[in-house]
Amino acid sequence: MTATTTQSIKPDFQGQRKHFIFTDEHEQLRESIRRFVIKELQPHSEEWEEQTFPDWVFRRMGELGFLGLDKPEQYGGQGGDYYTSLVLAEEIVHAQCGGLAMGLAVHTDMAMPPILKFGTEEQKQEWVVPAIKGEKILCLGITEPDAGSDVAGIKTRAVADGDEYVINGSKTFITNGHRADAIVLVTKTDPDAGYDGFTLFLVPMDAPGVIREKKLEKLGMHASDTALLAFQDVRVPSTAVLGDVGKGFYQIMWELQGERLIGAAGCVAGAQAAFDRTLQYAQERSAFGRQIGHFQVIRHKFAEMATKIETARQMVYTTAWRFQNGQYPVREISMAKLYAARIAVEVADECIQIHGGNGYMKEYGIERVWRDMRLNRIGAGTDEIMLEVIGRSYGL
Numbered sequence: 001m002t003a004t005t006t007q008s009i010k011p012d013f014q015g016q017r018k019h020f021i022f023t024d025e026h027e028q029l030r031e032s033i034r035r036f037v038i039k040e041l042q043p044h045s046e047e048w049e050e051q052t053f054p055d056w057v058f059r060r061m062g063e064l065g066f067l068g069l070d071k072p073e074q075y076g077g078q079g080g081d082y083y084t085s086l087v088l089a090e091e092i093v094h095a096q097c098g099g100l101a102m103g104l105a106v107h108t109d110m111a112m113p114p115i116l117k118f119g120t121e122e123q124k125q126e127w128v129v130p131a132i133k134g135e136k137i138l139c140l141g142i143t144e145p146d147a148g149s150d151v152a153g154i155k156t157r158a159v160a161d162g163d164e165y166v167i168n169g170s171k172t173f174i175t176n177g178h179r180a181d182a183i184v185l186v187t188k189t190d191p192d193a194g195y196d197g198f199t200l201f202l203v204p205m206d207a208p209g210v211i212r213e214k215k216l217e218k219l220g221m222h223a224s225d226t227a228l229l230a231f232q233d234v235r236v237p238s239t240a241v242l243g244d245v246g247k248g249f250y251q252i253m254w255e256l257q258g259e260r261l262i263g264a265a266g267c268v269a270g271a272q273a274a275f276d277r278t279l280q281y282a283q284e285r286s287a288f289g290r291q292i293g294h295f296q297v298i299r300h301k302f303a304e305m306a307t308k309i310e311t312a313r314q315m316v317y318t319t320a321w322r323f324q325n326g327q328y329p330v331r332e333i334s335m336a337k338l339y340a341a342r343i344a345v346e347v348a349d350e351c352i353q354i355h356g357g358n359g360y361m362k363e364y365g366i367e368r369v370w371r372d373m374r375l376n377r378i379g380a381g382t383d384e385i386m387l388e389v390i391g392r393s394y395g396l
């Protein structure tokens with residue numbers, strides 16, 4: 001066997017391209033987002049943990065074109081495919097600021113898609129165009145104090161009154177709720193119509209009767225703002241209806257699929273980043289006269305984590321491929337969301353363990369990863385709800 005042949009059959013541990021869905025253009029985009037994130041966002045990570053990230057981040061990212069990567073060019077987007085959005089979700093983790101990633105994702109991948117899919121031309125011009133520029137900030141209101149997983153149990157009512165609707169109710173845990181200019185709001189318009197009794201509205205947050213009640217304090221994701229909102233006799237014109245009256249339940253279930261998939265991508269990238277930092281630590285830290293990474297127990301922890309991260313990544317990419325190609329793979333999105341959220345929390349926990357006492361200290365940032373990650377098993381649909389969706393998809 002020649003030297004060249006021998007070389008060519010060496011395992012390639014350094015291969016960079018992560019999956020065939022990504023082209024050279026995606027990789028260039030990845031590079032430029034990563035450079036921006038590390039230079040302009042990451043240095044503020046600690047500060048934003050204390051006081052939430054500032055609104056200028058939206059404007060700056062709008063300027064750079066990062067808020068509309070996969071949005072149509074006619075509204076100021078870049079017209080890219082769905083994978084460009086995945087690239088953003090993956091690279092934003094280098095800001096080391098989970099709350100920032102969440103606030104941005106709510107804007108780009110949760111509130112904007114239903115406006116683009118169901119909205120009128122006027123609504124797109126009024127809200128999507130400035131949202132892509134980062135001049136207007138969006139939030140999404142599904143959850144209420146008495147109804148989260150059980151979306152059909154919401155009580156916020158919108159009652160027609162001539163050419164207007166009057167909205168009453170409350171929403172809780174609303175990300176960006178304190179800073180947003182508009183909310184995509186889920187309401188009940190006909191309580192007797194079952195799943196056909198829901199309607200979405202696009203409500204300006206400065207409308208009289210919208211009350212930003214309380215900034216909620218959380219276990220993690222401190223850089224994001226989380227609001228309890230009240231709607232007291234909020235009058236909006238019928239042009240504020242988003243999509244079709246009575247179809248809001250189905251529309252918001254559609255929205256949740258994109259939200260879950262992008263969340264899963266963020267979980268994988270977050271887990272990978274924690275893994276990388278911890279690997280470096282395990283190569284630097286010594287105990288009993290050797291690097292801790294050289295204990296078989298620790299080596300196997302890395303092997304377990306890497307295998308789980310890779311499994312989750314492949315699930316996300318394959319499901320994204322189906323999504324990009326016009327399919328609506330609800331079962332697989334639920335699987336990817338469930339699995340990625342679970343392994344991200346497991347990985348963060350193991351990374352704390354490998355850091356020992358330092359892992360428990362704020363200085364090392366690993367405890368923050370765990371606190372931020374923990375939300376993913378709850379937000380956008382809990383583990384239990386994902387299992388329900390998957391189980392029921394088999395007719396059970």
Ligand SMILES: Cc1cc2nc3c(=O)[nH]c(=O)nc-3n(C[C@H](O)[C@H](O)[C@H](O)COP(=O)(O)OP(=O)(O)OC[C@H]3O[C@@H](n4cnc5c(N)ncnc54)[C@H](O)[C@@H]3O)c2cc1C
Pocket residue numbers: 106139140141142143146147148149150172173174175176218221226375378379380381382383384385388
């Ligand atoms: C930091 C943060 C940010 C958020 N951002 C937003 C936002 O921007 N917009 C928004 O609308 N919402 C937001 N949420 C809300 C989030 O989506 C809900 O918290 C989540 O869907 C769970 O609802 P819940 O909290 O009411 O829990 P519940 O529905 O009360 O669930 C409680 C427990 O019961 C379980 N359970 C419920 N139903 C079933 C069932 N059928 N079978 C088995 N187990 C079940 C759940 O899995 C869970 O373990 C956010 C939440 C947090 C914490």
